[in-house]
Amino acid sequence: MRWSTYLQIFCVALVFVVGAQGDAAKPECSxxxxxxxxxxxxxxxxxxxxxxxxxxxxxxxxxxxxxxxxxxxxxxxxxxxxxxxxxxxxxxxxxxxxxxxxxxxxxxxxxxxxxxxxxxxxxxxxxxxxxxxxxxxxxxxxxxxxxxxxxxxxxxxxxxxxxxxxxxxxxxxxxxxxxxxxWLDKPSRPDAALIAMENFYTGRSWKSKIDELRGQLRAKGTFAIIVPALDNVAWLLNLRGDDVPYNPVFFSYVIVTLDTIELYIDESKVKPANIRTHLELDNCANPHCITVKPYNQILTGIKAISDGNPTGKIWLSPRTSSFAIYNQVKPEQRYLEPSPISLTKAMKNDVERQRMRETYIQESALYCQFMAWLSKEIKSRPANLTEMSADKYMENMRWNAFKDFKGLSFATISAVGPNGAIIHYKASKKSDTKLDPDQIYLLDAGGQYLGGTTDTTRTWKFTPGTAYERECFTRVLMGQIDLARAVWPEGTHGRVIDIFARQPLYQAGLQYRHGTGHGIGIFLNVHEGPGRIAPGVPRYYEKPLSPGMFFSDEPGYYEAGKFGIRLETVVMVKKAKTPYNYEGMQFLDFEVITFVPIDIINLIDLKLMSKEQRVWLNKYNSDIRTKVGPYLKERKWDEGYNWMLEYTKPIPITDEQPPNGNSAYSSSNTVAIALVTATLMMIVNYFNRH
Missing domain, CATH: 3.40.350.10 (Creatinase/prolidase N-terminal domain)
Structure with missing residues (x-):
């Protein structure tokens, strides 16, 4: 093993170990x-x-x-x-x-x-x-x-x-x-209708995607690729479905060779005229003719492709191809590498970026209108206002407000008090809890729209928080701001910048046990690779943060039996405008696209925040007013507009810092740690290349 490999492992371990904590695993049950x-x-x-x-x-x-x-x-x-x-x-x-x-x-x-x-x-x-x-x-x-x-x-x-x-x-x-x-009463496989996506949303045709994929096959010396990941199939063919809860995908496989395209799917799905027209099934011209075959014949189809070109290489993704598929390809034909579709799909084109921006403006406006209603309701303490009723009210708002809304992007996390400490909590009839203005309320919600997939989390309290609640909330907010403000050299993986979000919590001995950022699809999966922002040993399929990728920025803090805090804002990677470009190096940063107010009234402790963080928050609140305000007025959501104004008032900017720095946070510490880590990683990459 090269010394640089040891150094790389050390760098990643350093970031991970600092945050590792928790009790030993134990057999548990109630x-x-x-x-x-x-x-x-x-x-x-x-x-x-x-x-x-x-x-x-x-x-x-x-x-x-x-x-x-x-x-x-x-x-x-x-x-x-x-x-x-x-x-x-x-x-x-x-x-x-x-x-x-x-x-x-x-x-x-x-x-x-x-x-x-x-x-x-x-x-x-x-x-x-x-x-x-x-x-x-x-x-x-x-x-x-x-x-x-x-x-x-x-x-x-x-x-x-x-x-x-x-x-x-x-x-x-x-x-x-x-x-x-x-499982004798097992449900049958879903058979929902397909949606043909227009170029207005996709920015390019499925034929151009096939052509690009074939170029990638040639570059690797392969003649075929098997595509089993449902979101990759949907993206490749500009189709969407409704077979899987929350993700607009459909059960299918695609095999693309240099000359043919085979779609394995329940044939009833492609009978509608609009789908046949979209795929040109009745009037195709090579090399873009699609042959439709029964979904359950995928193994037979793979064997036929393999037998038909016994010396050719077939591209299999080790992460998304099953062992059953692998077994159908002769050992000498297997070319194992992550699917190129995942990276292409993640780097959204200009049209997709604009549709996502528009989608998040309308989503942010809806969140404001909902919170105006909830703030008013919760103070009257009605007996029927619970986690589940609040969740249902917000979902109904989406259906009533937006024609392009197609359903939730995940099960809403509507959690009050101790339930918020369960990171992926889902209220049920058994657990459904009345909303209490004296307890912290966490709302993580999102929708599937033709123009994009949304995922937004905010944490609220409707009466003044305790000093400890304010500190925990503010440290989470500081981490979110520091990550949103980050700048890094092109080629950097998300694990390197994850420390920006955790450092304010680490300084107080606090931590959260989930990744800081996941990729997000365009009217596709709410969790999308191959990029991620999280600590730990790098995964073989991870790719650096690249322009056009959308990520969540979602640090949090959770105390069992007490409360949960999470703030999630979606950001897009873009090229940074820096005064210098060392040796021609390109730097990247984030563009924020979620514009939902933060609880600056009951849960923030300004004394903990640096001047830079407060300036950023004021700029963010100003952007909410200028970007979401007009939309709220256009929809005549006056309650949401007035509520938004209340929660986006400017906060004071001051150079005063807390005494002795005991509970204060210095953003320079995060910068120093991140720069040291990034520098070490750059040294490793340099020696690996030379």
Whole structure:
């Protein structure tokens, strides 16, 4: 290993370790919960014992055959078998035990939802064993571990296989999913209609995207690519669907070769005349003719492509292609690299950027109108004002206000008091809590519009916050501002600038267990790669922050049993205007596109903020007035307009700093740490290139 590799690992570890904290993983459950998974586990274990492969353990991932984050009800096998509803997490069932691994976003939720048949494994904590470490400890010598090969990516399968082999165990692909044998009332696969996207929204035709993709195939010496990721298929063909909750995608695969295009989909979806016209199915001309084939024939189609050109290379994405797909391609034909579509899709063109800006103006205006209503309602303390009723009111506002609204982009997080500490909380009939003006209220909401995907979080209190609540809120705000103000050299990954958002919290000994920024699609998935802003060891598919990428800027702070705070503003990467350009180097920064006021009335402590941060906040509030104000007036949302004016009043700008710097924050500390980290990373990159 080169010395520069050691240095790079050290740099990343330095940023991550500073923020790492938390208790050791422990088996947890609520003794008061009914043991709802008894019969399911008993039946599943009977299938393990009866399977001809003599299976000792069975892996049940959260995803579907397309490695999706959000999945349709018919794919929710892990939820069915365990009762855990979080989006991230893997269940493993042996003949005697059941365990579920999930990350810090879901520790509280997992403890609440899992019954006592299950061991909650808090992934990422020092004392929590990995899945394969636990299996190697639990299983007898030479055991067989089964999994559905469609539900694990190439990388995931390989990782399990290598780690289990060290203890003499084998990974066995089970063609018929064993959970499906237990899940007798399993829903059917959705079959919603497709939407053909106009160039007004996409900025380019699907034919031009195919041509660009074929150029990328030639550049890598490949003749075909298999596209299993649903958002990549939707983007490539300028189509949208409604098969998966919150994400406007549809079940399909595409195989693109240098000469052909094959679309594997339920054929009823492409029968409408507008879809046939959009895809030119009845009047096509090579090389843009699309052949439609049944969705379930994808493995047969892959084998035919492979057999038809036995010496050609086929591009497979290790992260989004399943092991089942991988097995259909001859070993000598496999070209493994992240799909080029993901990066192209993430770097939005000029038309897409403008549609997103417009979408966020109308979304910000709606948020103002909603908050005007909520502020008035909550002070009268009506008995029917709860987390769920507030959520439903906002959703109804969207349906009534916007013709281009197509649904929510994720399950709204409407959380009051202690519920806000559950990072991905979803109010239910069991947990639904009355809104209390004396408790902190966190609202994370977003919508799917033809022009873009929205995701906005704000935290409010309707009576004066305590000194501690104000400090926590203000430190979260300071981190959000510092990240929004960041400038960095082109080629920098998001993990390098993540420290900007965390430093104000670190200085007070506070932390949050989630990434700071995720990519966002254009009327597509609310979580989109291949860029991200988060600490930790770099992932092989991550790409540097590049112009046209949209990210959330969302630091937070959560105290179990008390409150949760998160502020989420969407930003777009753009070229920075700097007075100098060292050796011709291009620098980048962010353009803010969310314009929703911050709670400067009840939750801010100005004494903690630097002059630069206060100047930024005043400029932000001024932008809200000039950008959102006219839209509110145009819609005649007078309540929202007046509320917006109240929450965007200028705050004082002063050079006075808190005494001794004990509780104060100096933005220069963040700059120093970030610059040191960025400099070290630049040194590493220099020596790697030379």
């Amino acid at each position: 003794q008061n919960q009914p043991q709802g998974t008894d019969d399911r586990l008993k039946t599943l274990r009977s299938h393990l014992a009866q399977d001809s492969n003599n299976i000792h353990a069975y892996i049940i991932p959260a995803g579907d055959a397309h490695q999706s984050e959000y999945i349709a009800p018919y794919s929710m096998r892990r939820k069915f078998i365990s009762g855990f509803t979080g989006s991230a997490g893997t269940a493993i069932v042996t003949r005697t035990k059941a365990a579920l691994w999930t990350d810090g976003r879901y520790f509280l939720q997992g403890a609440d939802e899992l019954d006592c048949n299950w061991i909650l494994m808090k992934a990422g904590l020092p004392t929590t064993p990995s899945q394969t470490t636990w299996l190697n400890q639990e299983l007898p010598a030479g055991a067989n571990v089964g999994a559905d090969p469609f539900l694990l990516s190439i990388n995931s399968w390989s990782s399990y296989e290598k780690a289990l082999a060290t203890a003499g165990h084998k990974m066995i692909p089970i063609s018929e999913n064993l959970v499906d044998k237990v």
